[in-house]
Amino acid sequence: MSKKAKQMLVAYGLVIPAFMVVMLTVAYPILAAVIKSFQDPKTGEFTWANYTYFFTDPVQLKNLLYTLYVVIMTVVIAIVVAYLLALYLRFTKSKIAKTIGTLYLLPRFVPAMCAVYAMITIIRDSGLINRIGLLFGKDIHLGMMYHASGIITMNLWFNIPFAALMITAGLGAIPDSIIEGARDVGAGKFKTFTSMILPLSLKDVVVASTFVFMSNVGSFTTPYLMGGTSPKMLGIALFDQFNKYLAYNRSAALSVIMFLICSVSAFVYIYSNLKEKEWEK
Amino acid sequence: MEERKVKLEIKDMTKLYDNGDGVEHINLKVYEGEIVTFLGPSGCGKTTILRTIGGFLDVTSGDITVDGQSIVSLPPEKRPTAMVFQSYNLWPHMTIYENLAFGLKLRKIPKAEMDAAIKKHLALVSMSGTEKKYPGQLSGGQQQRIASARSLLLKPSLLLLDEPFSALDAKIRQQMREELKKIQSDLGITVIFVTHDQEEAMSLSHRIVVMNKGKFEQVGTPAEIYDNPKTLHVASFIGEMNFIKKGDKTIAVRPENVSVRAGSGDDLDGTVRTIMLLGHYVVLNVQCGENVVKCNVDRTLSDSLKIGDPVTLKFTKYSEFDTEAGFVPVGQ
Numbered sequence: 350m351s352k353k354a355k356q357m358l359v360a361y362g363l364v365i366p367a368f369m370v371v372m373l374t375v376a377y378p379i380l381a382a383v384i385k386s387f388q389d390p391k392t393g394e395f396t397w398a399n400y401t402y403f404f405t406d407p408v409q410l411k412n413l414l415y416t417l418y419v420v421i422m423t424v425v426i427a428i429v430v431a432y433l434l435a436l437y438l439r440f441t442k443s444k445i446a447k448t449i450g451t452l453y454l455l456p457r458f459v460p461a462m463c464a465v466y467a468m469i470t471i472i473r474d475s476g477l478i479n480r481i482g483l484l485f486g487k488d489i490h491l492g493m494m495y496h497a498s499g500i501i502t503m504n505l506w507f508n509i510p511f512a513a514l515m516i517t518a519g520l521g522a523i524p525d526s527i528i529e530g531a532r533d534v535g536a537g538k539f540k541t542f543t544s545m546i547l548p549l550s551l552k553d554v555v556v557a558s559t560f561v562f563m564s565n566v567g568s569f570t571t572p573y574l575m576g577g578t579s580p581k582m583l584g585i586a587l588f589d590q591f592n593k594y595l596a597y598n599r600s601a602a603l604s605v606i607m608f609l610i611c612s613v614s615a616f617v618y619i620y621s622n623l624k625e626k627e628w629e630k
Numbered sequence: 631m632e633e634r635k636v637k638l639e640i641k642d643m644t645k646l647y648d649n650g651d652g653v654e655h656i657n658l659k660v661y662e663g664e665i666v667t668f669l670g671p672s673g674c675g676k677t678t679i680l681r682t683i684g685g686f687l688d689v690t691s692g693d694i695t696v697d698g699q700s701i702v703s704l705p706p707e708k709r710p711t712a713m714v715f716q717s718y719n720l721w722p723h724m725t726i727y728e729n730l731a732f733g734l735k736l737r738k739i740p741k742a743e744m745d746a747a748i749k750k751h752l753a754l755v756s757m758s759g760t761e762k763k764y765p766g767q768l769s770g771g772q773q774q775r776i777a778s779a780r781s782l783l784l785k786p787s788l789l790l791l792d793e794p795f796s797a798l799d800a801k802i803r804q805q806m807r808e809e810l811k812k813i814q815s816d817l818g819i820t821v822i823f824v825t826h827d828q829e830e831a832m833s834l835s836h837r838i839v840v841m842n843k844g845k846f847e848q849v850g851t852p853a854e855i856y857d858n859p860k861t862l863h864v865a866s867f868i869g870e871m872n873f874i875k876k877g878d879k880t881i882a883v884r885p886e887n888v889s890v891r892a893g894s895g896d897d898l899d900g901t902v903r904t905i906m907l908l909g910h911y912v913v914l915n916v917q918c919g920e921n922v923v924k925c926n927v928d929r930t931l932s933d934s935l936k937i938g939d940p941v942t943l944k945f946t947k948y949s950e951f952d953t954e955a956g957f958v959p960v961g962q
């Protein structure tokens with residue numbers, strides 16, 4: 350055997366195990382799910398019914414819109430708050446800023462379940478806020494449990510640190526001299542922000558948004574513990590289809606729908622990466 | 631002396647960083663239409679002073695005025711200054727055209743006028759036709775020219791330049807200096823120029839401020855500073871200089887101010903160490919005790935000498951300083 354052939358053999362030998370694992374655990378289930386989503390549960394024949402169900406059934410349609418509402422609110426609020434935090438960390442050189450800069454990632458280190466339960470003890474109608482209110486003679490019922498606002502609040506806890514991390518990195522890469530140059534030719538703070546800082550950090554904002562969006566479309570723990578009975582988020586709806594109704598074909602269709610929703614943001618992500626290349630090279 | 635208008639005045643200005651570095655008690659008047667250069671080794675505080683004038687650093691104490699008005703409390707965008715930074719800081723997400731147009735747009739200049747001005751200034755720095763390019767597609771030297779054009783476009787009454795040519799190669803550097811001098815005299819603007827290159831300072835400036843360790847050592851015209859250096863540091867930093875220790879005094883004498891003849895009995899006796907022909911003149915290194923003295927002489931003399939010959943030196947012009955312990959001449 351030639352040396353080259355041997356090297357090829359070794360190379361393939363090294364890659365094949367990982368390749369097989371990916372094929373068996375990722376590619377095969379996806380393919381199987383896609384096929385299943387187009388099959389009638391009884392006859393196994395081709396049908397669109399599994400899909401049309403989720404867009405025509407009023408409860409399912411509500412779940413879909415509810416999920417989009419929660420996710421988009423989460424993305425918008427998380428990104429705005431994270432951006433403000435990142436701006437503060439980038440342009441303030443105080444001790445407080447430094448402390449916040451090292452602490453803001455802490456929420457990421459709290460296990461999800463613990464964090465959700467902790468939040469519940471604070472915001473539920475008999476929770477910490479209610480107790481504090483009672484001390485002052487006010488009976489506060491936030492009404493956030495089993496309501497979108499509770500889920501969104503919890504999502505922010507998880508996603509603000511993550512988004513801030515990405516945006517802080519982006520803002521940190523903008524040299525002071527770029528900002529000083531803008532001020533020098535006469536741009537005020539606001540103009541400097543809109544024409545220098547924002548465009549130069551937009552890519553990181555888009556990337557952070559797409560990641561927050563994708564990770565929340567299929568979220569389960571938070572809506573499971575904090576969400577109401579109707580409407581439900583898609584992750585819970587999928588759980589119901591699969592575990593309660595044993596509707597495997599519909600489950601498959603819903604999985605594909607969720608995948609497609611995520612792929613919209615994946616597309617935005619790839620597009621924004623491609624577009625940047627124009628002035629970067 | 632003619633009546634001249636003071637453009638910039640720095641009054642007892644101190645700027646200290648948190649770590650104690652910085653500049654202290656700086657006083658300077660810059661007149662309208664002047665090119666004044668801050669010259670000094672790296673880290674002596676040139677950029678610090680320039681940045682306090684431009685508004686990018688707050689002064690610790692003292693005042694800075696432009697046309698008699700204090701500017702220390704103004705943000706950079708309100709100051710009548712324009713700065714070209716050490717790192718040419720073009721905006722990477724904007725084309726060259728957009729980079730140049732940005733400041734003009736803020737001033738609400740009509741489009742036609744703006745286009746004409748941009749065209750003119752691109753030609754001025756020999757960068758015509760690059761409007762559609764992005765800064766990342768230009769070389770360092772080209773970016774530096776665009777940065778200069780960007781500042782000039784705004785017709786600042788005070789232009790601040792922080793080592794703008796240091797990244798360029800020698801030939802372009804020479805061109806850029808000439809351009810700057812021409813543009814400055816055409817537009818009549820006042821320029822403060824920062825450099826660590828004494829040749830650049832000499833060729834460009836009306837007056838030079840020689841700095842060392844956060845202080846002004848001497849302020850004067852290039853000729854004054856060359857002919858009458860006030861301190862050992864200035865003497866060693868500008869031009870070529872021989873230093874000869876005599877007890878507690880140090881004599882500083884330039885190679886062209888040493889006259890040489892065969893024999894002995896003048897200011898200093900020695901023997902010829904090397905003879906180097908440098909075109910129209912000859913550099914003679916003469917060993918005088920432990921000192922080696924460099925002398926510029928003409929061909930007729932050098933042709934009559936050979937290595938090892940006894941010669942005697944006469945200093946036609948020299949400066950005398952108190953010997954400073956630990957003084958090491960720059961670049962020697």
Ligand SMILES: Nc1ncnc2c1ncn2[C@@H]1O[C@H](COP(=O)(O)OP(=O)(O)O)[C@@H](O)[C@H]1O
Binds near residue numbers: 652673676
């Ligand atoms: N932001 C800063 N914080 C602390 N020290 C600084 C800062 N910038 C400059 N320095 C110090 O101040 C001194 C003067 O620096 P600078 O003005 O940049 O010198 P130059 O431009 O002449 O090379 C140096 O000792 C430098 O280390």
Ligand SMILES: [Mg+2]
Binds near residue numbers: 676677678716792
């Ligand atoms: Mg400097």
